[in-house]
Amino acid sequence: MENNQEEMVQDEQMQNPEVNEEVQKNTDNLSEKEENTDKGKKNIFSRKKDKEKAKVQELEKEIEQLKAEKAELNDRFLRLFSEFDNYKKRVSKEKLDLISTASEKVLVSLLPVIDDFERAIAANEKADNIDSIKEGFNLIYNKLVQMMKRFDVEEIQAKGEEFNTDYHEAVTHFPAQNEEDKGKVIDVTEKGYKLKDKVIRYAKVVVGQ
Numbered sequence: 001m002e003n004n005q006e007e008m009v010q011d012e013q014m015q016n017p018e019v020n021e022e023v024q025k026n027t028d029n030l031s032e033k034e035e036n037t038d039k040g041k042k043n044i045f046s047r048k049k050d051k052e053k054a055k056v057q058e059l060e061k062e063i064e065q066l067k068a069e070k071a072e073l074n075d076r077f078l079r080l081f082s083e084f085d086n087y088k089k090r091v092s093k094e095k096l097d098l099i100s101t102a103s104e105k106v107l108v109s110l111l112p113v114i115d116d117f118e119r120a121i122a123a124n125e126k127a128d129n130i131d132s133i134k135e136g137f138n139l140i141y142n143k144l145v146q147m148m149k150r151f152d153v154e155e156i157q158a159k160g161e162e163f164n165t166d167y168h169e170a171v172t173h174f175p176a177q178n179e180e181d182k183g184k185v186i187d188v189t190e191k192g193y194k195l196k197d198k199v200i201r202y203a204k205v206v207v208g209q
Contacts, residue, residue, distance in 0.1 A: 155191055156191070160185065162183060163205070171204045171205065174207070175209060176209060188205050
């Protein structure tokens with residue numbers, strides 16, 4: 001039955017060439033559309049692939065740039081760390097040298113005082129005049145005090161001053177003879193000293209109450 005229908009269609013096409021031509025045209029148009037559709041799909045995929053490729057290349061370029069920046073920063077960090085380490089070593093050495101030099105200056109300044117004491121001891125063995133012995137000790141003492149001043153070492157004033165914990169250390173309290181002496185230093189058991197503005201030994205005092 002189907003064969004008969006196909007034969008009838010073929011006969012009809014042969015009998016109507018215009019119909020046959022129209023059918024062929026429609027078939028060609030359909031094939032062309034399908035081909036254009038395939039080309040369009042290929043173009044879309046191709047453009048998408050190109051975009052992805054371009055993005056990948058851009059990311060790779062950015063990664064390389066970041067790697068270069070990281071290497072540069074790492075190199076700068078290592079150089080700065082090395083410079084800082086050298087700086088610490090240099091400062092430590094300078095500090096030690098300064099302490100050593102300062103100690104040397106003090107010791108060199110003390111040597112003449114020791115010389116004076118040795119001469120005084122030798123002279124006192126034969127001396128009969130007590131006043132000359134006292135004078136000799138006073139000269140040595142004054143010389144030592146002047147030397148300390150050259151190194152900015154000064155005595156902390158205490159007796160008669162208001163008791164101040166920044167400079168004084170109370171060893172005991174004693175009843176004051178009058179109201180004015182209350183809270184003040186009435187006696188010093190051990191002198192205090194400061195180096196410039198730094199206390200190197202607190203004055204041990206008796207405070208009135």
